Amino acid sequence: MKEFTTNFNLLLVTIYTSLITVTLFAQQKTISFETEEGTWMALDVSPDGNKINFELLGDIYNLPIQGGTAELLIEGNAFQSQPRFSPDGKKIVFISDKSGADNVWIADLDGKNAQQITDFNQELLVSPEWNWDGNAILVTVIKDGLQRKADLYRFDIPSNKKTLLVGNTNGPSARLVSTPAPGPYMGSVHPEKAGFYFSSITPRAYNSRKGATSEIKFYNSTTQLTEKVIVDMENGMKPRISKNGKWLVYGATRGGKTGLRLRDLKNNIEKWLVFPFTANELEARATRDVLPNYAFTPDSRFIIVAYDGKIHRINLVNGEDEVIPFKAKVEMMVHKPLHFEHSVDKGPVKSRFVQNPSLAINGALAFSAMGRIYIKYSPQDDPISITNKYDWASYPTWSQDGTFLVYSTWNESGGHLWKYDIKSKSTQQITKNSAFYATPVISNDNRRILAYRTSEGVKRKTQFLSFPDKAEFIEINLTNGELSNFGATSGFLNPQYAGDGKGILATSGLLGVMYQQLGKPKKIIAKSPIPAKEIKVNKGGTKLLFLTNGGTLHQFEITKNLSFSEIQSPLSFNPINEGELLAADQPETFSWSCDGLTALWTTGATIHRKVDTLNQKENINLTFPRIGPKGSLVLRGATCISMKGDEIIQKSEILIENNRILAVGTLGTVSIPEDSEILDLSGKIIMPGIVDVHAHLKLTPGALQPISPAMYSNLAYGTTTVRDPQAIPEIFIYSDLVSAGLVDGPRIYSTGPGLFIFDQLNSYKKTKSRLEIYKNRFQTNYIKSYLVGNRQQRQWMIKACKELQLMPVAEGGADTKQDMTHILDGYTSNEHSLPNAKIYKDVVELFAQSNIQYTPTLLVSFGGPLPLYQYFAKENPFNNQKLRRFFPEDHLYNNTAKRLLYFREEDYHVKDVSKGVNKIMTAGGNIALGGHGDMQGLQNHWEMWLLALGGMSTHNVLKVATINSAKALGLGADLGSIEKGKLADLIILDKNPLINIKNSISIKYVMKNGVLYDGGTLDKLYPVKTAIKKPWWQMKKHN
Secondary structure: OHHHHHHHHHHHHHHHHHHHHHHHHHOEEEEEEEEOOOOOOOEEEOOOOOEEEEEEOOEEEEEEOOOEEOEEEEOOOOOEEEEEEOOOOOEEEEEEOOOOOOEEEEEEOOOOOOEEOOOOOOOEEEEEEEOOOOOEEEEEEEEOOOOOEEEEEEEEOOOOOEEEEEOOOOOOOOOOOOOOOOEEEEEEEOOOOOEEEEEEEEOOOOOOOOOOEEEEEEEEOOOOEEEEOOOOOOOOEEEEEOOOOOEEEEEEEEOOEEEEEEEEOOOOEEEEEEOOOOOOOOOOOOEOEOOOOOEEOOOOOEEEEEEOOEEEEEEOOOOOEEEEOEEEEEEEEEEOOOOOOOOOOOOOEEOOOOEEEEEOOOOOEEEEEOOEEEEEOOOOOOOEEOOOOOOOEEEEEEOOOOOEEEEEEEEOOEEEEEEEEOOOOEEEEOOOOOOEEEEEEEOOOOOEEEEEEEOHHHHHHOOOOOOOOOOEEEEEEOOOOOEEEEEEOOOOEEEEEEOOOOEEEEEEOOOEEEEEEOOOOOEEEEEOOOOEEEEEEOOEOOEEEEEEOOOOEEEEEOOOOOOHHHOOOOEEOOHHHHOEEEEOOOOOEEEEOOOOOOEEEEEOOEEEEEEOOEEEEEEOOOEEOOOOOOOEEEEEOOEEEOOOOOOEEOOEEEEEEOOEEEEEEEOOOOOOOOOOEEEEOOOOEEEEOEEEOOOOOOOOOOOOOOOOHHHHHHHHOOEEEEEEOOOOOOHHHHHHHHHOOOOOOOEEEEOOOOEOHHHOOOOHHHHHHHHHHHHHHOOOOEEEEEOOOOHHHHHHHHHHHHHHOOEEEEEOOOOHHHHHHHHHHOOOEEEOOOOOOOOOHHHHHHHHHHOOEEEOOHHHOOOOOOHHHHHHHHHOHHHOHHHHHOOOHHHHHHHOHHHOOOOOHHHOOHHHHHHHHHHHHHOOOEEOOOOOOOOOOOHHHHHHHHHHHOOOOHHHHHHHHHHHHHHHOOOOOOOOOOOOOOEOOEEEEOOOOOOOHHHHHOEEEEEEOOEEEEOOOOOEEEOOOEOOOOOHHHOHHHO
């Protein structure tokens, strides 16, 4: 029986494995082409001088030294790179992620019998080198994550011993992930066993004009000390020493370009060997080093190096450069990009979020949703709104006896605290002076209110913060209006009345719990060794709620009889180990009931509460009508660039019924209803509205501020649909507000908060569980995968996305190697440009044939200075009168004039990046538009201009900005072109962008969802002439 069970289980495993294989195979496609050029081909020369090994698209090839057809040695879905021959020529070492993460592998000369010799999980490995005796591997190990650093190790092969040789001494990692990790990067071993050369790299500091630096150093094996190697040129990198010890070749920079220098070590004489060479990766993640490997021939007469897409043999004496021809037949299996078709929602708008729940003594619930305050008197009752739609109200809190409610408003007129009487249903303004008020609480005697307050000016200038640091805690007497000030918040939030009746409590995720009496200094009374995302104490201060940075909510009882004034040193508490876990699914907001006994929290549109030992939940169903125009409008006489293929309709006629295009044709060919309004657009140009798939809107968290530059400026400049690929959870509230017609702006889609390595998606189960929040709670079709971890973790993301029908938006953070694996694994899109400024047929065909969506965001091109700085200087947006209408003046100045960093023209490499983008599109690849959001409104036009800089035709540029991007979102059936049945999202221009792409900003009108706006003011012209709602900066008191 035991034998039968074992065999039966083996049979099940075999069947299951076969099913997985069939399923995976069904998701794959074959990419096939021949190439005689390659991108970033790290190579090595065999000790006998007869062979070259090189990497290409994650596979390793072998080539005769004379050239010819390359032989594929090591292939597969894993990414193999950086091959090196052993000193005896019998083995090769390389880096592979076959185990699910970067590790050092060794194989026979023919690529067989591959053996993993390291066991890393989250590290990145760079530039492996054999020790002179062939018994050890020297390699740079990069600790990945938020605090990256590089260290250089020796791995002894027979004993498996690991030894740190050179640690990082170049300071902390840069704030930007798109920079190399600081520390030593392996170079080459000295032939006389004396030690080895390496590059010592320091990344660029954030927002600094001073770029990353590199210098060459030598590690002495005898003394175990390092010393700087003096060379003639700056930024010495990737040092390689010849077999006879005479020559040193290294990379260096001059005038914004990289070249190879040849140094005679005996006579200390140098010359340029190759200039320019491949662009270095000092401004990228450099996960395959800052330059691709090159190698000397055994006789030390030549160096073999790959650049300009070819392999070259360069004579060290006379500099003669001979191309070694090669042909590689590439045939590889990649997973098809995950893509799902969607339609723009119709029907009522259902609110996806409720916030800040408050529970009264009688069981009535109050909460905020869609900028309003609602009361739900019992589970059976429907929610009732007690505020107006443009109050933008939040932070409701009940009185102790449940007879009234206090809440705050924050809108274009300013902010106040309000009291709502339950019996009379009347509202009274509590505060006298406008400010930003938040998180009010009511005393036990119902006579006082404690709240957070900051000035209007501070809040307006720090709109991206829920709670600016420059603030104070205040108390208001409800009887006489007298105000008491407890002083600066000092980083604390969520004020609460202490149980001793003498003071107040407040919390900080880093500092702990604070106690203060009026007129006396603050005192920390409790602190956790674990930092929190947010902490809230209950009324009295006996319990607290603790939200971890990992998104778990814990309840912890501090003490029942605590005399706060007598505490001399902070109490230590660990709510994770000692408290009670309430929620492990990323709750958005949480609070205590008015009596301090019941914990409440929200997940999407659900309110949870802890009652005794039970977790109860209540789903809140709030719907709003989806506002749209009614009637027929004819746009007559314009030249229509329809984006239906290459169609251009001269003297067109477009019939719009409600919010849809009913017919398109030449003048006189469209049947027009008698009651239609007609708009003569003779001499104008019509194109579809712009779709921005990488739009960081930077909207305000916490208390909503819907009318913002992101809303108005983008719409005024013709962007009618956006996807924000990394946003606050509140983005979905803003999206619902736009859909319900409560605020004017582009149609908003989003991934919500992106997923990163610190989210610790260390199992498939955890990955899928996390993604279910996005699909079910956020009700989004997109997810941002931003450096979530190793290759295995990225593949878990893909598997979970396929099951949940999510479209994963991937970003490699200036890591071409990771970008390539996004293609291999089937990600929907790759965001941001490759840092390799020049790409060749191998990468072009991989992108084009895989059908992955590529959003290059050229304004922030990786690998060099950001072109954004050029546009801030050249276009001078601060003096753009139209733009100034849609921005607060100081905000526009601070985000343009103050962000200028000067770089010489030759330092920029965006033209080469743009040329690569055009190559991919010409080869049939999918390019989408991503403006990145650094200059709301204008950024998409600048992005289009940069696409044209690389040779893309103006018509193709417009396709990228419209139909291509709509298809990238799976919304091509509704958006992106002017065709019958599609939504009426249009731009009417005074000048033709086909003639000059810079005419894209000559906007006369914008139509979104059938509503026609004036392009200069955003006033509505159809169906009803209405002035746009004024933003706060246009109010009289701010002028």
